[in-house]
Amino acid sequence: MKRGSAKTLEKEKGSEKIIALTVNGEDHLVPVEDRDTLLDVLRNRLSLTGAKEGCGTGECGSCTVLVDGKPVLACLTLAVGAVGKEITTIEGIAASGKLSPLQKAFIDHGAVQCGFCSSGMILSATALLSDNAKPSRQDIQKALEGNLCRCTGYNKIIEAIESVKDKK
Amino acid sequence: MNLPRFIYHSPSSLKECIATLADKKNSAQVLAGGSDLLVRMKLRLEAPGSLVSLADIPTLKDIVYRPGKGLTIGAGVTLSLLASDAVIRERCPALADAAGLVATNQIRTVATIGGNILQNTRCRYYNRSPLWGMAVSPCFKRNGGLCHVVPRGKRCFAVYQGDLAPLLIALNASVKIVSKKGAEEAPLESLYSGDGKSPFNNLAGKVVEGLTIPEGSLNMLSAYRKYRLRGGIDFPLAGVAVALKLDNGLVQDLRLCLTGVASRPFTVQGAGDAAKGKPLGRELAREEGKLAYAAAHPLANLEGDPAARRSMIRIMTEDILASFMV
Numbered sequence: 001m002k003r004g005s006a007k008t009l010e011k012e013k014g015s016e017k018i019i020a021l022t023v024n025g026e027d028h029l030v031p032v033e034d035r036d037t038l039l040d041v042l043r044n045r046l047s048l049t050g051a052k053e054g055c056g057t058g059e060c061g062s063c064t065v066l067v068d069g070k071p072v073l074a075c076l077t078l079a080v081g082a083v084g085k086e087i088t089t090i091e092g093i094a095a096s097g098k099l100s101p102l103q104k105a106f107i108d109h110g111a112v113q114c115g116f117c118s119s120g121m122i123l124s125a126t127a128l129l130s131d132n133a134k135p136s137r138q139d140i141q142k143a144l145e146g147n148l149c150r151c152t153g154y155n156k157i158i159e160a161i162e163s164v165k166d167k168k
Numbered sequence: 169m170n171l172p173r174f175i176y177h178s179p180s181s182l183k184e185c186i187a188t189l190a191d192k193k194n195s196a197q198v199l200a201g202g203s204d205l206l207v208r209m210k211l212r213l214e215a216p217g218s219l220v221s222l223a224d225i226p227t228l229k230d231i232v233y234r235p236g237k238g239l240t241i242g243a244g245v246t247l248s249l250l251a252s253d254a255v256i257r258e259r260c261p262a263l264a265d266a267a268g269l270v271a272t273n274q275i276r277t278v279a280t281i282g283g284n285i286l287q288n289t290r291c292r293y294y295n296r297s298p299l300w301g302m303a304v305s306p307c308f309k310r311n312g313g314l315c316h317v318v319p320r321g322k323r324c325f326a327v328y329q330g331d332l333a334p335l336l337i338a339l340n341a342s343v344k345i346v347s348k349k350g351a352e353e354a355p356l357e358s359l360y361s362g363d364g365k366s367p368f369n370n371l372a373g374k375v376v377e378g379l380t381i382p383e384g385s386l387n388m389l390s391a392y393r394k395y396r397l398r399g400g401i402d403f404p405l406a407g408v409a410v411a412l413k414l415d416n417g418l419v420q421d422l423r424l425c426l427t428g429v430a431s432r433p434f435t436v437q438g439a440g441d442a443a444k445g446k447p448l449g450r451e452l453a454r455e456e457g458k459l460a461y462a463a464a465h466p467l468a469n470l471e472g473d474p475a476a477r478r479s480m481i482r483i484m485t486e487d488i489l490a491s492f493m494v
Contacts, residue, residue, distance in 0.1 A: 034176035034219075056169030057207045059401060061274060070248070070277045075169070076206050077278070080176050081223055124273065145400025146272025 024092025050090035064120035090119035113151035200283035243282025289326035326364030
C-alpha cells in the first residue's frame, strides 16, 4: 500500500456499513464489509472467540454456530446475510455462567482434548437434541458428520451426548 | 481466510433480482446457499464484483404438489428441508434420501436444491489454494492452456459431482428459468454443457426459479447410491441414479444417470431400450450394470482410484435394481 494515500487506504479497507446482529440474545450494532463472514465478525468485532477457524472452507465444522436454532458454518455465512436472525455461539449456551448439561457431560466423559472442535461439536449436538430428544447412536453420528475431531476418536464425544439424551 | 471484495445485493423479489443481475456494471453472480461459491471465492478461483443473494425471495422456497402436474420445488429450498419435508417424503422419497447424503448437516442447512444442481465441476488440480496454484502451470479451468489429467486433452475434464441432478434427470425433471425476457421451461439436462471449464449453458442474467418432477415420474421406483471415502462430508466419487417403471413385472421404462464420472450428469444411453419388456431380475441387473460400467469413464482427477470408481458404478447399478426386486 502506498504510504499516506487516503484513497488507496479506503480501497484497501473497503467500505463499511453498520448492521444489527442478535447474538446470544443481545443486539449488537457492528461495522462490517459486505465480504465479512459471520465468523470474522463474531471473533474480531464481538470478541466471541468460541467459534474457531479451522479450514475456513466448510469442511471441519469448528466454526459451527446456531442460526435460528440450526447449525451453520460461520466461515461460509456472510455477516450481512445474518441480519434479523438469532445467532447462538458457544458463549450463549452456558446461561449465566453455568455450564449446559451437554458441556458438563463433555467434561465428565473426557470428550475434550485440545478443545478446538468442542464448541462446534457441542452446538451441533445442542441442535440435534432440541430437534430429537432421544436420538439413536446413528442419529448422533449423522448430526456430527460435519464436525471433525483429530484427538478423541469420537467415541467419548458420542458417549457424552448419549448420557445427556438418557437424562432427558 | 478472507473473501475477495464484492458488493452484496439482497433483492426481495425475482423481478428485482433479474434487474440487479442485468445491471452489468459489476460482474454479478447469483448467491444461493454459498457453500460452493464462497469456498471457490475464498480460494480466489472466482471473484465476482457483486453477489445477488436469493435468500430474501420467499417464492423460491415453495414445495407444491399438484395432482396430475407433478411436484414443483423452488430453487431456494434447502437440502435439510428437502430431506425432511413431508410432501417430498411422501411423493419422492428417493429425492429426500439423496438430499440427506449431500455434504454435512451444517451445509445442508444453507445449501439449496438450485445451488446443488448448479454446483460447479471439481478437479484435484482446480479446487486448491492460490499458493498451491503458484506451483503448477495453470490448467484450462484456471485460465491456462493445458490439462494435467489428460495431458493431450483439448478441453477441461473437471468432474460434475452434484448428488441431486442425476436423480432428477432420471426422473425427467424440468427447470423453470427466469430472465429479463420472461420465464421458460427446459429439461434439466439441457442446463449442462459437458465442458469442465464452463459446465453450464449460458445462464448469465438468468435465475433458475424451480424444478418440476412430472406426475408420471413420481409413480416410478427410484433411488440414488453414492460412493465416497467417508460416510459423510465427501462429494460423490461416483454416483448412480435409477428410475424404473414396471408393468406386470416387466420393465416399461428405465432411466439411468451417473454422477462423478464426467463433466456433466451422465445419462446412460440405451439403458431403457435394453431393459424394455424384460422381467426385473438378477440378469437384467447384471446387464444394466455392464451398460453403466461401459458408459462411465472416470479419470484420475478426484481422490479415488478411477478403476475402483468405475467398478462401483456397476456395483451400485446392480444394487439399486436388486433393491427394487424386494
